[in-house]
Amino acid sequence: MTFQPITRSTVSAQIREQLLRMITTGELAPGARVPSERELSEQFEVARTSVREAIQGLLSMGLVERRGNRTWVAEHLPDVAVDSDSSTEVFVHQLFETRRVLEVPVFALAAGRSDDGSREAVRAVVQRFEGALTLCEFRQLDREFHTLIASGCGNPLLVELYSKVLDQLFRSWEIDSILTEQREQHEVDEIIRAAVEGHEVIANAYCAGDPGAMASAVEAHLTEIEDSMLRPTTP
Amino acid sequence: MTFQPITRSTVSAQIREQLLRMITTGELAPGARVPSERELSEQFEVARTSVREAIQGLLSMGLVERRGNRTWVAEHLPDVAVDSDSSTEVFVHQLFETRRVLEVPVFALAAGRSDDGSREAVRAVVQRFEGALTLCEFRQLDREFHTLIASGCGNPLLVELYSKVLDQLFRSWEIDSILTEQREQHEVDEIIRAAVEGHEVIANAYCAGDPGAMASAVEAHLTEIEDSMLRPTTP
DNA sequence: AGTTTCGGTCAGTTGGTCTGACCAGAGTTC
DNA sequence: GAACTCTGGTCAGACCAACTGACCGAAACT
Numbered sequence: 001m002t003f004q005p006i007t008r009s010t011v012s013a014q015i016r017e018q019l020l021r022m023i024t025t026g027e028l029a030p031g032a033r034v035p036s037e038r039e040l041s042e043q044f045e046v047a048r049t050s051v052r053e054a055i056q057g058l059l060s061m062g063l064v065e066r067r068g069n070r071t072w073v074a075e076h077l078p079d080v081a082v083d084s085d086s087s088t089e090v091f092v093h094q095l096f097e098t099r100r101v102l103e104v105p106v107f108a109l110a111a112g113r114s115d116d117g118s119r120e121a122v123r124a125v126v127q128r129f130e131g132a133l134t135l136c137e138f139r140q141l142d143r144e145f146h147t148l149i150a151s152g153c154g155n156p157l158l159v160e161l162y163s164k165v166l167d168q169l170f171r172s173w174e175i176d177s178i179l180t181e182q183r184e185q186h187e188v189d190e191i192i193r194a195a196v197e198g199h200e201v202i203a204n205a206y207c208a209g210d211p212g213a214m215a216s217a218v219e220a221h222l223t224e225i226e227d228s229m230l231r232p233t234t235p
Numbered sequence: 236m237t238f239q240p241i242t243r244s245t246v247s248a249q250i251r252e253q254l255l256r257m258i259t260t261g262e263l264a265p266g267a268r269v270p271s272e273r274e275l276s277e278q279f280e281v282a283r284t285s286v287r288e289a290i291q292g293l294l295s296m297g298l299v300e301r302r303g304n305r306t307w308v309a310e311h312l313p314d315v316a317v318d319s320d321s322s323t324e325v326f327v328h329q330l331f332e333t334r335r336v337l338e339v340p341v342f343a344l345a346a347g348r349s350d351d352g353s354r355e356a357v358r359a360v361v362q363r364f365e366g367a368l369t370l371c372e373f374r375q376l377d378r379e380f381h382t383l384i385a386s387g388c389g390n391p392l393l394v395e396l397y398s399k400v401l402d403q404l405f406r407s408w409e410i411d412s413i414l415t416e417q418r419e420q421h422e423v424d425e426i427i428r429a430a431v432e433g434h435e436v437i438a439n440a441y442c443a444g445d446p447g448a449m450a451s452a453v454e455a456h457l458t459e460i461e462d463s464m465l466r467p468t469t470p
Numbered sequence: 471a472g473t474t475t476c477g478g479t480c481a482g483t484t485g486g487t488c489t490g491a492c493c494a495g496a497g498t499t500c
Numbered sequence: 501g502a503a504c505t506c507t508g509g510t511c512a513g514a515c516c517a518a519c520t521g522a523c524c525g526a527a528a529c530t
Contacts, residue, residue, distance in 0.1 A: 001262050003327050006249050006285075008487095011518070027236050036476060043238040047519045050241075052477080068526045069476045093243040097344075098392040105336045156335040157403060161396050168392060243518095245486065282488045287508080304507040325501060467482045 002151055015054035021075055022167050023063055025170055026139060026232050034064055034071040049147050076118075096226045098165055102220045103150075106162055109212035110152030111206050119207040126203045129196045143170050149206060167177055191228045246281050250289035254277075258298055258308055260405055261374065269299055269306040332462045333400055338385075339453045341397055345387030346441050346449035353387050354442040361438045364431045372426050378405050380434055384441060426463045433459060 034040075037055065041048040043164060058064045067076050088192040102146055114122075125145050133141065150162045198221035205214035257263040269275075272290065276283040290306060293299045300309050349357075360380050368376065378401055385397045433456035440449035 001257065003275070004253060005278070005280040006246050009244070011241050011243065018239060038476080040238070043240070045240040049520095050518065055477095069525095071477085076484080082435065094390045094392050097390055098396065101340045101344075101393060102336065102396070109332075109336075155329045155332055157329050157400070158336060161333065161337070161399060164399070165392070170252060199395065221480095247486090275506080284489095285487065288486095290508095301508080304494095304509095308506085 009082060012053035012057070015040070015044055015046065016057045019054065019058060023058075023077065026135065028073050030073050031075050032073045036071075047141065054140070060063060071166070073104045092226065092229050095165075095168055096222055099169070099222055102158075102162055102165055103146075103222065104215050106150050106153050106158050107202065107206075107218050108211040108215045110149055111156075111209055112150055112211040113154050114206055114209050122148060122152075122203050122206050124198055130201060133192060135188060138195075139170060141209075142195065142199075149202065152206070185190055191225075194224055194228065195221075221231070246285045247288035247292070250275070250279055250281065250286060251292045254289065254293060255296075255298065258293075258312065261370070261462050263308050264306050265312055266310050269308060271306075304392045327461065327464055330400075330403055331457055334404070334457055335454070337393075337400055338381075338457065339450050341388050341393050341451045342437065342441075342453050344390070344393075346444055347446040348389050349387055349441055349444050357383060357387075357438050357441050361434055364434060368427060370423060370427070373430075374405060377430065377432055377434075384437065385443070390431055425454040426460075427464065429459055430456075 019028065019034075028034065034055070035043070037051045038047050040051045044051065054062065057068070063074055063077060064071055066072075122145075125141070125148055129138075129145075130142055146166060147163070151159050153159065198217070201217045202214065202221060205217045254269075261411045263269065269290070270278070272283050272286045279286065290299065290368075294301070298309055298312060299306050357380075360376070360383055363376055364373075364380075375456045381401060382398065386394055388394065422442065431454070435447065436452040437456060
């Protein structure tokens with residue numbers, strides 16, 4: 001039998017990782033102000049000294065900077081190291097292959113198990129996509145939408161697995177780079193618009209309780225988005 | 236934006252959890268001797284005092300006991316608390332629904348992407364199922380077999396997700412109870428025999444590089460095993 | 471200009487973890 | 501049965517992580 005050597009994760013390391021994730025996903029956008037040390041120590045339920053140590057780490061990584069007596073997310077984030085075996089295109093292919101394997105059946109199950117209450121909730125979320133959204137706002141709502149649909153499958157094991165896929169989709173700074181690098185604003189708007197259209201088709205299949213239509217809608221949505229991500233950018 | 240309060244996991248808590256998992260999965264079988272504190276401190280790469288504290292916890296839970304100057308896994312393990320919302324039957328249904336969603340496409344992808352080297356490796360593992368196996372030996376080899384096939388899909392994201400499904404399948408003491416409770420030994424042998432047959436069909440589809448045959452083989456295998464688990468036991 | 475908020479620093483305390491040692495008793499070997 | 505080995509039990513001392521509480525200078529705000 002084998003034992004895994006015990007790992008030690010310090011409090012400040014955990015804080016740093018959580019903040020790092022929020023920076024790379026855009027939840028803490030470049031140029032935004034980082035909450036104060038006192039506020040973060042309350043939110044994380046730790047001592048201020050632990051928060052300080054974590055922020056020192058982010059400072060040394062160049063992800064945040066001090067201007068005056070405030071802490072800010074760096075305007076220009078340094079490249080965050082990615083797995084050396086995985087180019088961007090390979091990563092996107094694998095991520096979407098994984099989504100097809102899991103999202104199509106999970107969403108189809110959810111459609112077949114929808115009821116009036118869950119349908120109402122989905123309609124409400126879809127309505128929030130209307131109007132102008134920043135990329136960050138869109139991505140937050142995007143995840144909320146996918147999570148809500150998936151939870152309708154009623155199987156906590158599948159929901160947990162799917163949440164890990166969403167973690168991959170929504171935490172990678174690489175994804176944001178793919179979406180925005182060298183793209184003009186109108187191209188980003190177009191990607192968001194296409195995604196929102198796909199969500200409406202998915203929501204309709206969900207509310208119709210139609211697993212077959214749902215499977216088709218998700219397949220089409222995933223193909224559209226994957227193509228958008230890999231489409232060459234303007235020179 | 237929301238922050239997750241930081242959690243602290245002590246060294247002894249991590250040790251206790253790992254040992255607990257090994258007890259519930261049968262890797263540390265009832266009645267078996269627990270490795271000594273000094274040996275465990277070497278394996279876990281921690282101080283002996285941390286191992287002591289962990290084992291004290293298992294003692295107070297009744298999972299291990301002291302006889303003489305040795306520590307033993309309890310012969311009769313107390314019920315390990317399970318999620319109160321999930322009866323055994325519901326859990327099994329959800330677990331197998333999850334397996335169908337993930338295992339069928341992942342194994343089919345793997346079959347389509349097999350090569351001479353990976354086929355040889357699969358054949359070698361299948362051969363090890365021959366001969367008499369204890370339930371514990373069977374389960375260890377079972378997991379190794381499934382992991383090997385899944386890794387053939389070539390997508391690390393899918394492999395990681397599938398490993399979490401296997402974690403659920405192989406760590407639950409509840410599964411062992413399902414397999415052995417009130418069953419006579421010949422019934423357990425029969426379940427193992429049927430599972431090994433299913434593995435051979437799966438291995439043949441893999442080595443033939445046939446995704447369609449693989450999908451059928453996995454569906455049949457999962458149905459057979461799920462039925463075996465839920466079949467009423469001898470009165 | 472006055473007030474508030476922020477980052478920086480510090481002393482003292484607590485709990486976790488470690489190293490190294492020693493002992494009594496159980497288990498093994500001869 | 502004696503000798504040896506191995507195990508769990510206990511202990512002292514040290515170090516580290518994390519915390520509490522306080523205070524200060526400077527930036528930001530009113």
